[in-house]
Amino acid sequence: MNHKEIINHVLKSPNPKVKLAITDIDGVLRGKYINKEKFQSALEGGFGFCSVVFGWDSSDALYNNSSPVAGWHNGYKDHIAEIDLSSYRQVPWDDEVSFFLADFSQSNHQACPRTLLKKIAHQAENMGFQALFSQEFEWFNFKETNQSIYNKPPSELQPLSNGMFGYSLLKLQQNHDYLNDLYNLLLQFNVPLEGLHTETGPGVLEAAIYYTEIIESADRASLFKAATKEIALKHGIMPTFMAKISPDLPGSSGHVHQSLSDGKKNLFFDANETHCMSPLMQSYLAGQMKVLPELLPMIAPTVNSYKRLVEGMWAPTIMNWGIDNRTTTFRVINNSEKAMRIEARAPGADANPYLAMAALLAAGLYGIKHNLSLDTKAIAGNGYQDDNGERLAPNLWQATQKMKTSEIACELLGEEFINHFSATREWEWQEYSKSVSDWEYKRYFEII
Template identity: 55%
Template sequence: METNKIIQYVREHPAGKVKIAFTDIDGVLRGKYISTEKFLSVCEGSTGFCDVIFGWDAADVAYDNGRFTGWHTGYPDTPARIDLDTFRKIPWEEDIPFFLGDFIDKQGKPSSVCPRQLVKKLVRDAEELGFTACFSQEFEWFNFSETPQSATEKNFKNLSPLTPGMFGYSILRSSLNNPFFTDLFQLLKNFDVPLEGLHTETGPGVLEAAILYSGILEAADRAVLFKTAVKEIAYRHGILATFMAKISETLPGCGGHIHQSLWHKDRNAFYDEKDANGISTAMRQYIAGQLFCLPHILPLFAPTINSYKRLVEGAWAPTTLTWGFDNRTVALRVLPGNKKACRLETRVVGADVNPYLAMAGCLGAGLYGIKNGLDLKQPATSGNGYLDFSNGTLPATLEEATAKMKASTIAKEIFGEGFAAHFVQTREWEWRQHLKAVTDWEYKRYFEII
């Protein structure tokens, strides 16, 4: 929509307010309502937003190791710009106008710690190589017949799943909860987060949705908004949705797989009809880049303690540095398809990611392979990828993955030193918080016996 029409819509909306939001490093949307007058005064310039959102964790606990902001800086406002191209109407809030924004520094340049700015940087990197990146993300998530209050009162134990049993691709279950299904599909579409598909997945109350592909920045915006929108729509039905990577050791984890392709003008640069497998040299280099970089940037794809409970053998999530054709046991699943559909699916990614960072990680690693002309020497895995150790395995804990990222020059080269340093510090903090916690496992194992 043209800028003048957007401003006219905002000016004439009877609510007299606008909702704006930014993402923190964990991918949590942080925002507020502002008056129409305030919006009109800053929409084509800049505004400010408290930089504490880069100074605390997902539980609003202040980091003690951050350099970007902290008690030592006084948590000032940081400059920000509202992106008018992200204009949406929130259909479950009387179509009030909504916008995403970016953080900038005092000189007006992109902030080094802003996740959305990181995606924009990778877009420019791709363009310099002559490519446009098209991405989409799919999510699996659990749904419970609970409220935030009831779940807290139960201490998140013995929650009631939306439906019982392991019933993937169930027509019955989608009929049983049809009002929720219908609202998800229609309201997300009205919110400009269109879905390609929505179905039940294996596990009690588990759903999976595939978001329609687009350019990478729009794809990342859609994915970020999808996670929050699903939770808000679920609230309307008395449902509590979670995108944790793993809620139980006895149930499959929740993936956030990312599909991606590079395009040169109107041609899919991943497709080569002359190749026996239908994939181009550029795609082979892109795959090689991801295989090489994955161990160095894994926290972008598995950012929490819980992420690594999902990355275990036989749980529909990869554990080895492998690739293969239409193989769901490997880290990188190649789908040659045809000149329109040829793409790569990165299956390492969990549902708990910050989509901006995960997509930036995929694109950055792939472009690294193209820039450096990496050969895909490792053969495609046929059969069980969990048993293919020819190229090594993924780091098994957040501590291991973060230490590897900190010691590597790859993340600094691809994403910049400012971002890499800040992100590593936040993951080190996350690990230290986990070490202090006394878990149910410890009580059950040690309370009586030791």
């Protein structure tokens, strides 16, 4: 439908309201219902959204160290958000209410993740590229509610299924009501899945979202996480997209697949080159290899993210690449011209899709602009034993300090964004540092 048809469809809908959402710095949807008269007004001049959505953390605690983007100094005034009509959907589990995403691209708001991704995608378009991306998620599911999880320790939470059974048709059948709803309702919500299966771990599922142009891909990924939580509610299930819930189990990934097209063909494929990797693809990958360590908090944004990035747990620890190698940070998939792509394996399920994709695309474009050579060879064996690659920062604080002082990060994403985002990650680390963990109690309570 074109924009006029979308507006008419919304106004003629029997549902009297419209649902709007923006995405905050942590990738959390923040939104509200509005009536149709307000919707029409917002189409003409935007609508006010309190700037506090970029001034508080995921627990609604106000940052006390953030940039001028949001704070008491400006009274947390409203910023004008614009509805993106191209994001139109109806929510099949919510009375088919009309749904739209909004952002702050008209005002170029420095803290808006969707606005940032639009800017990077526009750079790619100006270079003649269409960025085609997709994201896949692993996540744990529990037979719990948001009330029950506060009455028991994590070790007593009841998983959706027991045991370690990846790719299990039996486990799919045992939970078919939930999984059928998930697959079918997401499709109706225009978040189509390529596949859905069980992964190794109690109650773990993995979903691959169908690839498309990068803005729509990030929309789908962001909405997938929010929709999964809402659909699970009616089945008495609570999903979690934490990167790591147990030291004994693999973490939950959020791998990002990426390629560039000219609108007709895959520009990453060249049958005459080694591994069929075109020179353009090699420069793109070289840019990511060079820049990503300085943008790591954008794909590993929480304290918990770095507990997933450990050796032997299906997550990378060293900046390297390989052909169909799941121990490296970048896995090149070269099965065919159509399938030729790069899988970035560092992002976890906790990453904000808009920021993860913005970082990856910006880094790749940097490599193309500077005609970087892919100097490192593909890792053929165990990527964890690579002595030549740069090790990823071991925690959020160190990763943030590297990004905060990076000239390349400021060049690619803007100094205002880097200052604000770095401040939010420092806040996250400081809040973590004030906490007292169960590990500390068990280790020190009696003995010390």
